[in-house]
Amino acid sequence: MAPAPASGPGLATTVPAPRRVAFRRPGAAVIAGVAVLGTLVVIAVVAPLLIHDYVSINTGARLLPPGSEHWFGTDHLGRDIFDRTMVGSRNSLVVGACVALATTLLGVLFGLVAGYFRVVDSVLMRAMDGMMAIPGVLLAIALVSLLGGGLWTVIVAITVPEVPRTARLVRSVVLTLRELPFVTAAISVGTSTPKILLTHILPNAVGALTVQATYVCASAIIAEAVLSFLGVGTPPDIPSWGNVMAVGRQYFQLAPWIIGFPGVLLSVLVLAINTLGDSLRDRLDPHLARRSGL
Amino acid sequence: MLKYVGLRLVAVIPVVAFVVVAVFLLLHLAPGDPAALIAGENASPQQVALIRARLHLDEPLLAQFWMWLAHLGTLDLGNSIFSNQPVARLIAQRIEPTLMLAIATTVLTVLFAVPAGVFAAWKSGSTLDRGVMLMSVSGFSIPVFVIGYALIYVFAIQLHWLPVQGYKPLAGGLWPCLRSLLLPSIALALLFSALVARVARATVLEILSEDYIRTAQAKGARTPRVLLLHALKNAGVPIVTVIGLGFASLIGGMVVTESVFNIPGMGRLTVDAIMHRDYPVVQGVMLTFSVVLIVVNLLVDLSYSLFDPRIRYRGK
Numbered sequence: 001m002a003p004a005p006a007s008g009p010g011l012a013t014t015v016p017a018p019r020r021v022a023f024r025r026p027g028a029a030v031i032a033g034v035a036v037l038g039t040l041v042v043i044a045v046v047a048p049l050l051i052h053d054y055v056s057i058n059t060g061a062r063l064l065p066p067g068s069e070h071w072f073g074t075d076h077l078g079r080d081i082f083d084r085t086m087v088g089s090r091n092s093l094v095v096g097a098c099v100a101l102a103t104t105l106l107g108v109l110f111g112l113v114a115g116y117f118r119v120v121d122s123v124l125m126r127a128m129d130g131m132m133a134i135p136g137v138l139l140a141i142a143l144v145s146l147l148g149g150g151l152w153t154v155i156v157a158i159t160v161p162e163v164p165r166t167a168r169l170v171r172s173v174v175l176t177l178r179e180l181p182f183v184t185a186a187i188s189v190g191t192s193t194p195k196i197l198l199t200h201i202l203p204n205a206v207g208a209l210t211v212q213a214t215y216v217c218a219s220a221i222i223a224e225a226v227l228s229f230l231g232v233g234t235p236p237d238i239p240s241w242g243n244v245m246a247v248g249r250q251y252f253q254l255a256p257w258i259i260g261f262p263g264v265l266l267s268v269l270v271l272a273i274n275t276l277g278d279s280l281r282d283r284l285d286p287h288l289a290r291r292s293g294l
Numbered sequence: 295m296l297k298y299v300g301l302r303l304v305a306v307i308p309v310v311a312f313v314v315v316a317v318f319l320l321l322h323l324a325p326g327d328p329a330a331l332i333a334g335e336n337a338s339p340q341q342v343a344l345i346r347a348r349l350h351l352d353e354p355l356l357a358q359f360w361m362w363l364a365h366l367g368t369l370d371l372g373n374s375i376f377s378n379q380p381v382a383r384l385i386a387q388r389i390e391p392t393l394m395l396a397i398a399t400t401v402l403t404v405l406f407a408v409p410a411g412v413f414a415a416w417k418s419g420s421t422l423d424r425g426v427m428l429m430s431v432s433g434f435s436i437p438v439f440v441i442g443y444a445l446i447y448v449f450a451i452q453l454h455w456l457p458v459q460g461y462k463p464l465a466g467g468l469w470p471c472l473r474s475l476l477l478p479s480i481a482l483a484l485l486f487s488a489l490v491a492r493v494a495r496a497t498v499l500e501i502l503s504e505d506y507i508r509t510a511q512a513k514g515a516r517t518p519r520v521l522l523l524h525a526l527k528n529a530g531v532p533i534v535t536v537i538g539l540g541f542a543s544l545i546g547g548m549v550v551t552e553s554v555f556n557i558p559g560m561g562r563l564t565v566d567a568i569m570h571r572d573y574p575v576v577q578g579v580m581l582t583f584s585v586v587l588i589v590v591n592l593l594v595d596l597s598y599s600l601f602d603p604r605i606r607y608r609g610k
Contacts, residue, residue, distance in 0.1 A: 130312025133591075134584045137546030138564065142320055142576055145568045146331070222437045226550055229439055230565055245439075249554075253458070256447050263440035271435035278431065 030279045036272035040265075044093045047086035066257050073257040075247050084239045085262045091240035092221050092252040092266065096273070098155045099220035100213040103162045108209070110163065111170020112197045116178060125171070127253050128164035140223060144232045149277035154233055158223045169212055207284035214277030218270045227267055241266045274281070302595050306588055317577050318362055318518035322355065332375060332571050345375065349574070371578035376570045381578035384563060391461045394471065395548055399486060400537070407487035410535060411494025412521055416582045418499055426491055433488025438547045442481040442554040449477060452565035459556035478555040482547050486540055493536040497529040530601035538594030545583050 026034075057077045064074040072081035114124040131139075177183055178201070185196030186196050194229035228242025229249070236243055241262040248258030329346035330337070346352050348352045349372075350361060363371065371381035414426035452457040456477055462470040501507065502525060510520050552561035560579055567575035 091599075096463045127312055129309045130316060132542070133309050133313050133588050134316065134580060135542045135545040135549075135587060137549055137585060138580050141549075141564070141568055142580060143323075145571065145576075146320065146323060180373065195312070218435065222435075225437050226546075229437075230550065230553060230568075232568055252443060252446070253451060256443070256451070259440065259443050263437070267432075267440060270437075271432060274431050274435050292547040 005123060027279065029275050033272040033275040033279070036268055037276065040269050040272075041091055041093060043086055044090040051083045051087055063220040065255070066261075072261040073255060075255070075258050075275065076251055081244065081258055081261055084244050085241065085265060088239040088241045088244055088262065089203070089269075091234055091238055092224060092242075092269065094151070095155055095158065095224040095234075095240075096217040096221040099158045099162065099223075100157045100217035102155065103166050103216045103220075104209055104213045106159070106163045107203075107212075108167025109169050110167035111205075112174060114167065115174025116193065116197060116201075116264070117169040121161065121171075125168075128167055131161065132164045133164070134161070137223070137226060140227060141230060141232045144203055144227060149232070149235045151234060151238065154227060158220050162220070166209070166212055166216065169208055170205055173208065174201055177201050177204055211277055211281040213282065214273060214280060218277065221266065221270055221273070298599065299596060301326075302592060306592055309588055310585070311582065313588070314363070314366070315359075317581050317584070318359055318524040320577065320580075321573050328573075332573055334571060339544045348375075366581075371581070374567075374572050374575050376567070376575070381575050384575060385560060385578060385582055388558060388560045390464060390559075390561045391475075391557045392548060392552070392561060393484070394464065395475055395478060395551070395557065395559060396544065398472065398475050399482040399544065399548075400412075402479055402483035403486040403490055404537070406483065406527075407490035408494050410487070411491040411533075412493070412498050412526060412529075414495040415498035415502060415525075416521060417460045418495075423495075426495065427503075429484075430492045430495075433484050433486075436484075437550075438481055438485050439550050439554050441484055442478065442551055445477045445481055446554075459554075461555075461557040461559070476556075478551045478557060482544065482551055485547050486544055489536055489540045489543070490533065494529060494533050497532045498525050501525045501528050527601065531598050534594050534597055534601065538591045541587055541590045543588065 057079065059076075059077070062074065062076055064070050066073040066081075070080050070082065072085060074080055075084075110124060110128070114121045114128075136227075139161045140157040143160060144153055147153045147156065159217060183196060183200055186200050191200075223232055224240065225242035225245065228240050229246045231246060233242050233246075234240040244262045245259045248255065310367075327342070329342050329349070329351050331343050333342045350358055353361070362372075369382055373380055374384060377384070386533070394491075396573050409427045410429075414423040417423055446458055449456050456475055460472040460474060464471045498521075507520060507524055515524070548559070549561035549564055551557070552559045553565055556562075560582070563575065564579045567573075567579065
């Protein structure tokens, strides 16, 4: 917790302490999180430019354990796991970022509409309840298998089950705010509804939405890996952590490194994103932070 | 109480209706001809026509829907395209391993996560608290199949304590069955505990600052009594709620875990059906899992009145 702001003698009792949100010194966890995320973003940008040969098959180097030649070992076709993991980081980050963005946009749209227009609310929210009643992973694998493989299909399939939660969050913010004086004041001076929603209500949800988007990003990265692992994710010609690990399923007893290295990297990345989400939440909403821990 | 139950039951109807319509429409959402999609890329026009006729895909959409509903009414989920067996029978054959896995995971989670959360709240800020929260955030961050393979590597491949994969049916004895489920249920319980321990900790932490806890302590109640009787009982509603909500991710986790540990349950049935483009099975499994999820959450809602009599009386 931040120390009480230093105050001049005699002033402390009369001047209320300003709300301090930013410029608190970041903790070790945040620094570690930023470092991990930053490193992996750099890898995701640079690796595909440097490593070109991550597909060629080398039967002489099948299932080699990690060593000086192949840092992460090789798979059943003699492909270098290190190269494929580095290149595959791009796919995970792209999926995570796109799903977080798409979920937030759709969630804001549905949430604002449902929260502000009573008529639409009950229908839309029952539909959201219904969607939440279908287990997300099942819905996603069914959607991918129906829409056909491809990076964009995977992004759509992971986004769809994530939207209801964000929509509910936005709706709850709208429901609390629409009764407050500043909104009724805006209505009474004739502000148009879209303007009220976008300039008066939405800015108050930005904090909660950012935190939510971080968690969505983290769970989307896991979901992509799960889909690819089950064989219905990113197409095999695009290296992704899930794809690399899917290959390792059949050879796990012989070559545990095929799942091990990408698995550890994936977990570290998601852990970093979740840690950042937690500390962001603590900063934006001290009350929530006290309730939800960390 | 009866009114409360009635209201809850009525609230479930639109959700079930949405799920039924959504699962039915799923096949028709795909671009192009569903029959061609099921038949696959190398199918001849005759095969496509055969599938279209068998699934009544040549009828109008509404007629198909009524037919599907009528069959659902008699618990007929159609026949598998791949094995030609009734989907309901396929699901019935696969239900035991999945049910056992779900029970084992839930028991492990409750036994581990609830005490962990309570202790973490009691010793808030301590090393133990940090440990529990670190475990919780890791549970959210490590994919369940990575945990699964890590457990297999350590306990089956390196130490040879437990079987690598497979499931022993309950008919062969309870102990062999539980032994075969030990690693998969631990993997799933780590995932599930992440959620439950976090909520348990947060709720108990909040309750411990309430006046009645201070009163209990002032009257000389000992710590275990305060924690268990006063704090945990009042934390019951949020904890049970999160177990219900977490069931959705548990089902997703089971689909993955059954594939990792080669358990012939409903999760494997789903993945195999997706691979074979066996959509009647996919629809049947999705519907079954969704209904289970809805029923679990309904039971959770109803259990509130056990923990909190105010809810019971409000319904009157």
